[in-house]
Amino acid sequence: MQKEILLKVNDLRTIFKTDEGIVRAVNGVSFIVNKQETIGIVGESGCGKSVTNLSLMGLIPSPPGKIISGEALFDGLDLLHINDKQKRRIRGKKISMVFQDPMTSLNPYLRISTQMTEVLLEHENINKKQALERSIEMLRLVGIPDPEKRIFSYPHEFSGGMRQRVMIAMAISTNPELLIADEPTTALDVTIQAQILDLLQSIQNKINMSIILITHNLGVVARMTERIIVMYAGYIVEENITDEIFYSPSHPYTKGLLKSIPRIDEEEKSKLYSIPGSPPNLVNLPEACPFYPRCDRKIEICTKSVPELKQISETHRLACFNPF
Amino acid sequence: MSIKENLVEVNGLKKYFTVGHTGFLSQRPIYLKAVDGISFNIFKGETLGMVGESGCGKSTVARTMIRLHEPTAGSVIIDNSEISKLNHKELNFHRKNFQIIFQDPYASLNPRMTIGDIISEPLVVFKNRKQVDLSFKEIKDRVKELLTIVGLRASFINRYPHEFSGGQRQRIGIARALALSPKLILCDEPVSALDVSIQSQIINLLQDLQDKFGLTYLFIAHDLSVVKHISDRIAVMYLGKIVEISGYKEIYDNPLHPYTKALLSAIPIPDPVKERSRSRIILVGDVKYPADTFKGCKFYDRCQQKMEICLTSSPELVDKGNEHKVACFLYN
Numbered sequence: 129m130q131k132e133i134l135l136k137v138n139d140l141r142t143i144f145k146t147d148e149g150i151v152r153a154v155n156g157v158s159f160i161v162n163k164q165e166t167i168g169i170v171g172e173s174g175c176g177k178s179v180t181n182l183s184l185m186g187l188i189p190s191p192p193g194k195i196i197s198g199e200a201l202f203d204g205l206d207l208l209h210i211n212d213k214q215k216r217r218i219r220g221k222k223i224s225m226v227f228q229d230p231m232t233s234l235n236p237y238l239r240i241s242t243q244m245t246e247v248l249l250e251h252e253n254i255n256k257k258q259a260l261e262r263s264i265e266m267l268r269l270v271g272i273p274d275p276e277k278r279i280f281s282y283p284h285e286f287s288g289g290m291r292q293r294v295m296i297a298m299a300i301s302t303n304p305e306l307l308i309a310d311e312p313t314t315a316l317d318v319t320i321q322a323q324i325l326d327l328l329q330s331i332q333n334k335i336n337m338s339i340i341l342i343t344h345n346l347g348v349v350a351r352m353t354e355r356i357i358v359m360y361a362g363y364i365v366e367e368n369i370t371d372e373i374f375y376s377p378s379h380p381y382t383k384g385l386l387k388s389i390p391r392i393d394e395e396e397k398s399k400l401y402s403i404p405g406s407p408p409n410l411v412n413l414p415e416a417c418p419f420y421p422r423c424d425r426k427i428e429i430c431t432k433s434v435p436e437l438k439q440i441s442e443t444h445r446l447a448c449f450n451p452f
Numbered sequence: 453m454s455i456k457e458n459l460v461e462v463n464g465l466k467k468y469f470t471v472g473h474t475g476f477l478s479q480r481p482i483y484l485k486a487v488d489g490i491s492f493n494i495f496k497g498e499t500l501g502m503v504g505e506s507g508c509g510k511s512t513v514a515r516t517m518i519r520l521h522e523p524t525a526g527s528v529i530i531d532n533s534e535i536s537k538l539n540h541k542e543l544n545f546h547r548k549n550f551q552i553i554f555q556d557p558y559a560s561l562n563p564r565m566t567i568g569d570i571i572s573e574p575l576v577v578f579k580n581r582k583q584v585d586l587s588f589k590e591i592k593d594r595v596k597e598l599l600t601i602v603g604l605r606a607s608f609i610n611r612y613p614h615e616f617s618g619g620q621r622q623r624i625g626i627a628r629a630l631a632l633s634p635k636l637i638l639c640d641e642p643v644s645a646l647d648v649s650i651q652s653q654i655i656n657l658l659q660d661l662q663d664k665f666g667l668t669y670l671f672i673a674h675d676l677s678v679v680k681h682i683s684d685r686i687a688v689m690y691l692g693k694i695v696e697i698s699g700y701k702e703i704y705d706n707p708l709h710p711y712t713k714a715l716l717s718a719i720p721i722p723d724p725v726k727e728r729s730r731s732r733i734i735l736v737g738d739v740k741y742p743a744d745t746f747k748g749c750k751f752y753d754r755c756q757q758k759m760e761i762c763l764t765s766s767p768e769l770v771d772k773g774n775e776h777k778v779a780c781f782l783y784n
């Protein structure tokens with residue numbers, strides 16, 4: 129089956145100017161997203177997974193942030209080099225985003241109805257009444273009970289899980305081709321997380337969109353994704369189809385990460401593996417593998433140059449001088 | 453096997469917060485029942501895990517046990533003294549037996565104090581009360597020793613919290629909790645603010661310390677995978693009540709309460725093949741606001757196996773053998 133490419137990102141580099149120096153948050157990231165596919169981007173805080181996607185959406189505050197190189201081809205347009213008018217036409221229409229914190233991503237002063245119809249009136253050629261009907265339909269789709277009444281509520285009248293449902297309803301109301309979900313369930317309880325993940329999957333099947341799922345939770349990506357990108361210190365260190373990442377990881381970081389999480393299905397208790405040290409400061413990244421200070425497989429070359437992300441097989445990309 | 457001795461006994465502990473009054477000029481208070489009559493024990497040297505979703509009262513249990521909140525009712529016995537009956541002075545004396553580690557390593561260390569001051573503070577306070585017989589030189593040595601114990605360098609003693617990462621700060625919090633050689637440490641979500649690779653370092657450290665000093669832990673977390681890994685027994689809370697309590701293996705292999713079952717099935721496993729083949733119990737609805745005066749089982753509105761009786765009375769914890777207790781009418 130020939131897969132159709134929806135988004136192609138090439139050599140994206142984003143920096144932030146701070147008092148302490150230049151933070152190199154994203155260092156030459158390239159990847160593709162196929163149509164109707166779910167990919168996961170995993171990594172720890174500060175690895176650049178959110179900044180990568182904020183860059184694509186044109187949401188990097190500048191200053192202090194700056195995209196210094198790269199291109200992101202979507203629908204024949206380079207997302208990184210389009211004007212504001214073109215950006216507005218894509219953002220919220222063809223690419224939508226769901227953020228981590230459902231408490232702060234809705235405007236507390238406006239009714240849900242106002243916030244939801246605003247998106248539709250901006251992007252779709254419909255009148256207010258139709259927009260309201262469509263919004264109610266969307267709320268019903270995401271499982272908000274009694275949507276005809278609830279749509280006139282304010283955000284504070286909803287619980288965290290319900291607010292995240294509203295965010296998802298808003299994001300998918302324009303039938304986007306790509307949904308970027310940045311830690312969509314991290315702020316939620318496990319039983320609510322299960323509801324939201326279920327919802328995302330069933331919606332994806334209905335409207336055929338692609339999803340970029342950004343998370344640090346390896347259990348969530350195991351369940352949701354077909355392909356996984358592992359990031360560390362602003363670099364992609366490994367990419368492969370989900371099963372391969374979990375069952376035969378090649379990068380020492382990927383392997384270490386998988387070994388260091390306690391699992392609910394573990395039979396016998398054994399001591400957890402732990403990666404020594406902590407992630408590097410992105411201000412003064414040396415010209416070396418960013419992971420070498422914590423790596424137990426480091427060899428001399430790791431301390432002298434940055435490993436290139438190489439295509440190992442059709443699905444596998446890896447940046448390591450001494451992989452498993 | 454020797455007979456297990458209780459270090460902690462909690463009986464009928466309640467903590468109600470007043471959140472308002474019924475109507476204008478009315479004096480009858482409205483309560484938020486954060487902890488609503490719970491009983492459990494912790495054996496010497498074991499780790500009791502306590503899980504539940506946000507707002508279920510698990511942190512309030514820990515804080516009420518050591519009287520950071522005054523309990524509304526119930527008794528707490530730690531190391532043979534009834535904490536809930538002590539006066540202020542006696543309580544302060546006993547505080548060295550139990551310490552607490554907090555969730556947020558950024559908020560729980562005073563940014564204006566050096567690491568040395570932070571860790572030595574409990575020792576200095578008890579020295580001033582003449583309960584610790586150490587010179588200031590000895591206290592300084594003890595702080596250095598504590599820093600090494602938790603895996604930091606003794607030379608960090610004059611640095612400030614902002615110079616450390618989240619994981620290192622959590623180590624400092626642990627060193628402070630260890631300073632008075634307590635018997636019981638209450639760990640309130642000690643790893644939930646940390647990254648995956650740092651989380652395992654702290655879990656391992658807590659386990660090593662337990663082996664080394666014979667500590668007893670109450671380990672509170674919402675992440676069941678972490679709780680399962682570290683605990684000997686696990687208590688599951690829902691809206692201020694313990695709904696199930698059992699050995700860690702038993703509760704995962706043979707969960708009884710419908711809530712425990714749903715909770716376990718909701719946790720994603722980092723194994724794609726297992727994940728795809730799992731059947732999941734998706735609960736409907738959200739956790740209720742705990743102020744309700746509802747007489748029935750608190751899980752009633754989300755339960756898929758509810759019966760008539762669940763609407764009218766609240767189930768008590770019943771022993772089903774094998775130290776497995778559950779509060780559900782399905783098993784009465």
